[in-house]
Amino acid sequence: MSTSVATPPTRAGRLRHSIDWLLGLSLLSSLPLASVFFCDLWFRSDYRFFPLLMIVPLVMPVWRGRKQPQAGSGSRQSVKDIPRGPISLGLWFASGLSAICAPLLFSPWLAMLALTLSWCAWILVRMGQTPWPQLLKWTLPLLVLLLLPLSERSDPLPSFSSSVTYASSSLLDLLGIANAPAEQRLQLQNGSYDVAAACRGLGNPYLLFSAAILLCMSTRCSLSLGLLTVGSAPLWSWGGSVLLATASAWLVEKQGMFVWLEERLWIAQAM
Structure with a gap:
């Protein structure tokens, strides 16, 4: 006659329970100061797309986590022998250090770094059967x-717009259109064109870079193809902005059509 013996909770179960509490503690301690980081980005119209960089990583693991392979199912995982426990502990330590230094230095960026590291540590343990490329x-x-600029002084978009201005001026010279580049504007005979308007919105290199990353996340492409797509995004952004600025300046000079109005709206005026 066999008797059933109740099994005590495993070490992995206790670890996961403590991991959940650590994530909640990190949110409570760092979210108030990190909200300053969010508000600064929201009031700068060029970076209002940043919620996509937060919502998608939070939703994708929960949605895909139901389909993750179980242990012993025979699924092949790349670099599966790398221990995840020590890496997770290291991330928690770095997250706690950032959370302590954030209020002392009044640094919203450090608070956001603490939240990011704690999320990475949590997902590393919770999604233990997920391959490393998928976690990345x-x-x-x-x-x-974290790469988005926190102030106008550290914003690289003015330098990006100046580069687009001089490149567009060279193309207009080849087309025989008289122009004079001035910082982020092109002076034409029939007026001036604000090149910075072409580099904002859809021409924002950060927006295209983020869109390339989210596209690679949703399509499950290979690592090499994903790196090529993400790495070429800034080049596509620069080339697209140069072509858009050149075409828009040509329309202003030849047809009197203003493609961009008030630096935000894309308007084609009727002739």
């Missing part, structure tokens, strides 16, 4: 969020 895709948008 889920966390990369949050890392891109």
Whole structure:
């Protein structure tokens, strides 16, 4: 006659329970100061797309986590022998250090870094059967969020717009259109064209870079193809902005059509 013996909770179960509490504690401690980081980005119209970099990484693991392979199912995983426990502990330590330094230095960026590291540590343990490339895709948008500039002084878009201005001026010279580049504007005979307007909105290199990352996340493309797509995004942004600025300046000079109005709306005036 066999008797059933109740099994105590496993070490992995206790670890996961503590991981959930650590994630909640990190949210409570760092979210108030990180909200300053969010508000600064929201009031700068060029970076209002940043919620996509937060919502998608939070939703994708929950949605795809139901389909993740179980242990012993025979699924092949790349670099599966790398221990995840020590890496997770290291991320938690770095997250706690960032959370402590954030209020002392009043740094919203450090608070956002603490939240990002804690999320990476949590997903590393919770999604233990998920391949490493998939985990990287889920966390990369949050890392891109940390690259967004916090102030106008650190914003590279003015330099990007100046580069587009001089490149567009060279193309207009080849087309025989008289122009004079001036910082982020093109002076034409029939008026002036604001090149910075072409580099904002859809021409924003950060927006295209983020869109390339989210596209690679949703399509499950290979790692090499994903790196090529993401790495070429800034070049596509620069080339597209140059062509758009050149075509828009040509329309202003030859047809009197203003493609951009008030630096935000894309308007084609009727002739």
